[in-house]
Structure formats: structure tokens, C-alpha cells
Amino acid sequence: MLTRKQLELLDFIKTRMDRDGVPPSFDEMKEALDLKSKSGIHRLITALEERGFIRRLAHRARALEIVKLPEAMEKPGFTPRVIAGSKVDAPKAALPVQALVDAMELPVMGRIAAGVPIEAIAEVSHHIAVPGSMLSGRGHHYALEVKGDSMIEAGINDGDIVVIREQSTADNGDIVVALVEEQEATLKRFRRKGGMIALEAANPAYETRLFPDHAVRVQGRLVGLIRTY
CATH class of the missing domain: 1.10.10.10 (Winged helix-like DNA-binding domain superfamily/Winged helix DNA-binding domain)
Known part of the structure; x- marks a missing residue:
């Protein structure tokens, strides 16, 4: 499918x-x-x-x-069409399409570190079915497997699957996928402090890491979590 x-x-x-x-x-x-x-x-x-x-x-x-x-x-007579640039805004009372379907398949783009940053992975390892209600807005979404325990106090454990909405901006307090110096990816809480970016863990065993603004690029924001028991 x-x-x-x-x-x-x-x-x-x-x-x-x-x-x-x-x-x-x-x-x-x-x-x-x-x-x-x-x-x-x-x-x-x-x-x-x-x-x-x-x-x-x-x-x-x-x-x-x-x-x-x-x-x-x-099948004869079936002609799907792709129409570019013709989107219209949905009525204010309308629910997002994603919320109206039972599930949607998302690519799992490898592992993301919830600990010391690891090398960024951008290859699809497999796909996972995600409830449509978990997806946030109209943007592109993908999933990552969490490795590490630095976000356990935010309810994110080693081995969990996090659902990420692809975006390049974040508000203070958002949990984001951050690309550090174009080499390492990590899952942390984002805070802007003057010309610096703080990537905060949710585990007292890990220190907050500070980077110059230009050294951190937001890749997406956490919108959901899937756990297998």
C-alpha cells in the first residue's frame, strides 16, 4: 500500500x-x-x-x-491527477485529512540519539503505520527510532519511535530533531539564548549543550510517540 x-x-x-x-x-x-x-x-x-x-x-x-x-x-479509466499550486484553505471547522483516516504509513529514517549526538541518518530503514490523529498539520512527517535515555523525563525512552513533523523553525521549549554542525543529529529540547542555541536533555545525568546559532539546524519537531511493550 x-x-x-x-x-x-x-x-x-x-x-x-x-x-x-x-x-x-x-x-x-x-x-x-x-x-x-x-x-x-x-x-x-x-x-x-x-x-x-x-x-x-x-x-x-x-x-x-x-x-x-x-x-x-x-485499471482502465482510472486516471489519477497531480494538480500543482491549486490548494485552497479548508473550512475553519474542518478537521485535517490526516485526522480522518485510521492510519498512515511513515518512513522510519533510522535512529536518532537521545543522548550524545550520533551521525545523522537519512536513509529509510522501514515503514510504520501511524494513527492519522497523531500527525500535526499539513507538512511532511517521518519517524525515527530513539537511541539513548537523555529524554526519559519527557516520557521518551530508548527504543521508542518518535513522529516528527519536518520543519526548519522551532519555539523555545519544543522537542526537536537538531542537526549539529551538519554532521550529528540529536533529539533535544530547543531554547534560543541570544546568539546561542541550547539543546537541553530531560535527564539530569546529561548537561545542556550550547552552540552558536549557525551550528544548529532544526530538522523537525516532535508531534507524537509510539512505544512497543
Whole structure:
């Protein structure tokens, strides 16, 4: 089963290849799916490749090959459409679409340290079903497996799965995925102090770490947690 965004991307690639004979660029895919960064497209393509729907061809730029299509797309008369730039605001009383579905599959993008920062991981390891009500807003979401115990007083334990909304800003007190000096990723509470960023643990055994503003890049904000007993 494909997520809505995965299906939209696959249909967009097929439409462009049928029309032009070549796949669209990552910038064109990002614009068509109304994503803020190309990293979201990379994750969608990786997910489609892992599921056997597309294949990336080595040593060729923009080289994608469609291997198969979902059954629904192969049925006569079914023509899914991707419409770029035509979103309208939902009525104020309307619930987000994510809250109305039972579950949505999210990519698990490896492990995130809740302790001393570890090397950032940006590869899909597997997928996990997440209740739609857990997803926050319209943005792109992904999941990470927690490694370490520095956030235990915030209720986040080693081995938990955290659900992250992809965003580049944070308010003081938010628990975020922070990329430190473009090399290490960690899950911590975010606080801005003048020209410095404090990454605070929720465990007295760990000290708060201070970094210059330019050394920390927010990758997303915690919106949910899944625990397996």
C-alpha cells in the first residue's frame, strides 16, 4: 500500500515520462507535490524504489525507470491527477485529512540519539503505520527510532519511535530533531539564548549543550510517540 504522496509522485513521474520521454527533475517533483525541500522527494523516491515500483539507473542523471504500477493505476479509466499550486484553505471547522483516516504509513529514517549526538541518518530503514490523529498539520512527517535515555523525563525512552513533523523553525521549549554542525543529529529540547542555541536533555545525568546559532539546524519537531511493550 502506498501513501498518498508516494502515489502522487509515482503518477507525476509516469505522466511526465509518457509526455516527454524523460523523468522530471527533483525541483519539478518538489513543486508538483508542494514540498518545501528536495529531501522529502529523496525519501519518497527511496520508498518507491524499496517497494519495487521504480528503479534508479546508475551513472545517469535524472535516470528513473518505472518497474510496475499499483493495481488501481492499471485499471482502465482510472486516471489519477497531480494538480500543482491549486490548494485552497479548508473550512475553519474542518478537521485535517490526516485526522480522518485510521492510519498512515511513515518512513522510519533510522535512529536518532537521545543522548550524545550520533551521525545523522537519512536513509529509510522501514515503514510504520501511524494513527492519522497523531500527525500535526499539513507538512511532511517521518519517524525515527530513539537511541539513548537523555529524554526519559519527557516520557521518551530508548527504543521508542518518535513522529516528527519536518520543519526548519522551532519555539523555545519544543522537542526537536537538531542537526549539529551538519554532521550529528540529536533529539533535544530547543531554547534560543541570544546568539546561542541550547539543546537541553530531560535527564539530569546529561548537561545542556550550547552552540552558536549557525551550528544548529532544526530538522523537525516532535508531534507524537509510539512505544512497543
